Amino acid sequence: MSGFPWHRIFHPLCGADPVTLLRLVARHGPPSVRGTPAYLVALATSLVRLPFTAADLALEALDPTAIAPPVFIVGYPRSGTTHLHNLLAASGAFATAPPVLAAMPWEARSLAPLAKPFIDPYLPSTRLIDKVAMGPEAPTEDEVGLANLGPGSYFHAVYFPRRFSQTYHEGLAGPTDEARRRAIHRYVAALGRRARERPLLLKNPAYTAQVDLLLDLFPGARIVHIHRDPRGVFASSRRALRRTMRELALQDVPVGEIDSAVLATYPPVMRALREQSAQLPPGRFAEVSFESLTTEPRRVLQQLWRQLDLPAPPGAMDRIDAHLRQVAEFRPEGARLEATDLGRLEAAWSKELALYGVPSAAGTG
Incomplete structure (x- = not known):
């Protein structure tokens, strides 16, 4: 049953409230003819759910x-957050958000x-963007x-x-307002209640420039930052955004804006992350590289456990090893970047290439 593209009928916005859905149209304009049915289904779903929404409140x-x-x-x-999320979750040390509960906050x-x-x-067996296996x-x-939960995503x-x-730049690099604070706290x-004596393990690329906000909302939280060679980030972002919008966009897709949006957004996000994490003690903040995680997962994870003093229930590393065996055959898609693309990256991301670049990754995605 998961082979049918149910997301084209029951859009992820089916978990939104009516006010958010109406505000999105007011801010971004109405859906296209092609996107209108999915939007109307989401709006109808939000109205049917209102008694439960009120009960939860x-x-x-x-x-x-x-x-x-x-x-x-x-x-x-596209820096490897999902891979790291799955590895840490496999340990059994943390509580996580499954798809349905995440989509219905x-x-x-x-x-x-x-x-x-x-x-x-009815959930898909793999992600839309890269065929990474997923389940309930x-x-x-x-x-x-x-x-x-509201605009600003x-x-x-x-x-x-x-x-x-x-919208892409504001959602990743823009300032946060009180509505965003409330949404994160509510989520x-x-x-x-799923935690049951285990810490929640949460991942979100949109938090990368919001470390100060996370620590203000949740004193004592621990932060793990994963970075990847910027050339891989660019190639993978371009590919993932095109695929995702082909499936989930409710309006016509401006394909020509994708590259420029990614080029403009990456540097301020990474700069904000560096500034906000600079004074954090080792026990609160740690960094790993995607390249090291894929080549030496055990060493990287054991170091991460020590740095952040993460909970380590019996058999945690054995469960991680089992997950690594399950995904051993998966290979990220590569993509050679054209010389013009590499030139644009060198001009726009020179600092990031110096900080996060991996020589062997040059030209690949």
Whole structure:
């Protein structure tokens, strides 16, 4: 059943509330003729869910969720955050957000747990962008839920791409407002009850330039940053955005804006990350490279466990080894960058290439 493209009917925005859906149209314009049916399904779904939404709001007001300091994985999109997320989650040391609960943050206590067994069989078996295997319990990116809690998500650049460059940049590198703070707190609180004495393990590329905000909202949180050779980031971002918008965009896709948006957004995101993490003690912040993680996963992960004093239940590394065996045959897609692309990167990302570049990765994605 998961082979059918259900996302074209039941868009990820089916977990959004009516106000968010209407505000997105007011801000970005109406969906195209092709995107209108999926938008209307999402709007209808939001109205049907309203009693459960209200119930969750009441429950949270009466019995607020206590939030233990989470572990956050950050890194610019296509830097390897998912691979690191899956490896750490495989240890069994952390609580994570499965797809259905992540996509329904408004009803995390009420409807989402009831709906999950019915929705799980219809989930895709692999991600749209890169064929990475996923399942009903796969750790899911926070932005899936945050995009349904209000405006300000870089996912909205994919869903409503009429103003792609601006929305993408604002969602990843722009300043955060009070609405975004509330959305992040609500999302993490919605998952807090899954923790059961384990810290939440959450990942979101959109948090990369928001480390200060995370530590303000969740004192004691630990941050892991994963970086990748910028040439690989660029090639993979271009490919992933084109594929994702082909499937999920509710408006016509301005393909010509993708490269310039990525070129303009990467440097300020990485600069903000460096500035905000510079004074953090070793026990609160750690960095790994995607290249080292793929070639020496055991060494990198053991060092990460020591740096951040992560919980280590019995058999944690054995479970990680089992996951590594399961994904041993997977190979990331490569893509040779043209000389003109490499020239643009050298001009726009000279500092990032010096800091994060890997000589053997030159020209590949």
